Amino acid sequence: MKLKDLGYNNEIEKLNLATGQEDLVVGRVITEHKERYIVQTELGEFEAEITGNLRYTATSRASFPAVGDWVTLMVYDAHSAIIHKILPRFSTLSRKAVGRLGDIQIIAANINYALIVQAVDRDFNLNRLERYITLCHNSQIEPIIVLNKIDLVNEVQLSAMMGHIQNRMPAVQLLSVSAQTQLGLEELKSLIEPGKTYCLLGSSGVGKSSLVNVLSKKQKMESKAISEQSNRGQHTTTHRELLLLDGGGILIDNPGMREVGITDTAQGLEKTFDTLLNFSENCKFKDCTHTVELGCAIIEAVESGTVDKSLYENYLKMEKEKAHFESSIAEKRKKDKDFGKMVKHFKNLKKSKR
Numbered sequence: 001m002k003l004k005d006l007g008y009n010n011e012i013e014k015l016n017l018a019t020g021q022e023d024l025v026v027g028r029v030i031t032e033h034k035e036r037y038i039v040q041t042e043l044g045e046f047e048a049e050i051t052g053n054l055r056y057t058a059t060s061r062a063s064f065p066a067v068g069d070w071v072t073l074m075v076y077d078a079h080s081a082i083i084h085k086i087l088p089r090f091s092t093l094s095r096k097a098v099g100r101l102g103d104i105q106i107i108a109a110n111i112n113y114a115l116i117v118q119a120v121d122r123d124f125n126l127n128r129l130e131r132y133i134t135l136c137h138n139s140q141i142e143p144i145i146v147l148n149k150i151d152l153v154n155e156v157q158l159s160a161m162m163g164h165i166q167n168r169m170p171a172v173q174l175l176s177v178s179a180q181t182q183l184g185l186e187e188l189k190s191l192i193e194p195g196k197t198y199c200l201l202g203s204s205g206v207g208k209s210s211l212v213n214v215l216s217k218k219q220k221m222e223s224k225a226i227s228e229q230s231n232r233g234q235h236t237t238t239h240r241e242l243l244l245l246d247g248g249g250i251l252i253d254n255p256g257m258r259e260v261g262i263t264d265t266a267q268g269l270e271k272t273f274d275t276l277l278n279f280s281e282n283c284k285f286k287d288c289t290h291t292v293e294l295g296c297a298i299i300e301a302v303e304s305g306t307v308d309k310s311l312y313e314n315y316l317k318m319e320k321e322k323a324h325f326e327s328s329i330a331e332k333r334k335k336d337k338d339f340g341k342m343v344k345h346f347k348n349l350k351k352s353k354r
């Protein structure tokens with residue numbers, strides 16, 4: 001396999017050269033499991049761990065490799081290697097880590113486009129679409145909306161739904177498909193750019209797996225992986241989280257990504273609600289919160305019907321969540337600081353006793 005097939009390009013080459021470690025091999029992380037990584041390189045696949053140095057200098061979970069990362073490796077034998085460096089990421093899809101306050105967990109790195117899948121059935125929900133789009137904007141990922149299961153509705157119903165989406169999210173590319181009847185699939189396939197990395201986002205049951213199956217050579221890669229494994233007489237996870245799409249795209253599909261709760265979405269609001277927020281230029285007060293103020297141009301636009309009320313309401317709801325998220329981060333910083341102070345105090349105490 002060529003690195004280019006995995007998305008390697010001139011920019012990544014530059015980052016690689018900048019490490020000044022030309023004796024190392026460059027590769028892309030295709031699977032992660034409990035701090036063990038499978039890295040695909042031009043020399044083949046390696047099972048890798050990170051260097052002790054990388055571990056000890058880690059400041060958060062974001063310092064560890066994630067699926068999609070480009071890394072440099074010291075190769076030890078035909079199958080094992082040590083990860084020395086993670087090349088700088090151009091995008092990260094992350095979420096709040098479970099448990100620890102304000103900690104961020106990176107689900108995948110270096111994704112160019114997200115296919116936001118929504119089904120035309122009960123799943124259809126504009127607010128939710130806006131949340132996924134915000135998540136993308138927050139992650140430096142370009143969103144593309146894929147309306148799936150269009151075999152379940154008639155043309156009139158479909159064009160109404162498409163109209164609703166275009167009305168609320170005019171800047172986002174929109175496609176409609178049926179993974180089942182393969183309607184619209186050619187258009188989706190033709191959109192896939194070689195060397196670009198994609199992911200699928202959407203609720204459970206919208207048809208993400210079905211789309212993966214019709215878009216990728218998944219089966220082929222998996223059976224190859226299994227035979228490689230059995231040659232070595234070893235049993236490890238063979239699930240590939242980075243797949244090659246027909247047409248030369250790369251797809252990252254991992255369990256973490258499927259669990260990205262849309263409640264995790266906190267930022268990127270400005271871009272998503274661009275059309276709404278443009279009105280705020282005419283708000284009477286500079287620090288207008290667009291909730292209760294007299295002379296709020298956004299409220300006026302909603303009241304006069306220039307702006308969709310449900311758009312405004314979804315904005316307020318997400319803005320509130322953002323504030324909540326930010327205060328939880330501030331709280332974590334304070335806790336860390338207090339803990340630091342306590343440690344320092346304790347050390348001083350020990351010193352003074354000596």
Ligand SMILES: Nc1nc2c(ncn2[C@@H]2O[C@H](COP(=O)(O)OP(=O)(O)OP(=O)(O)O)[C@@H](O)[C@H]2O)c(=O)[nH]1
Pocket residue numbers: 148149150151152177178179180181202203204205206207208209210211258
């Ligand atoms: N009618 C119809 N059914 C579909 C279509 N695409 C998928 N389905 C069905 O929808 C159900 C869910 O599809 P999946 O592909 O498993 O959905 P998913 O998004 O991967 O779900 P999770 O794995 O839970 O995230 C399955 O029964 C599919 O057969 C479609 O285009 N039309």
Ligand SMILES: [Zn+2]
Pocket residue numbers: 280283284288289290291293295296297298299
């Ligand atoms: Zn206002």
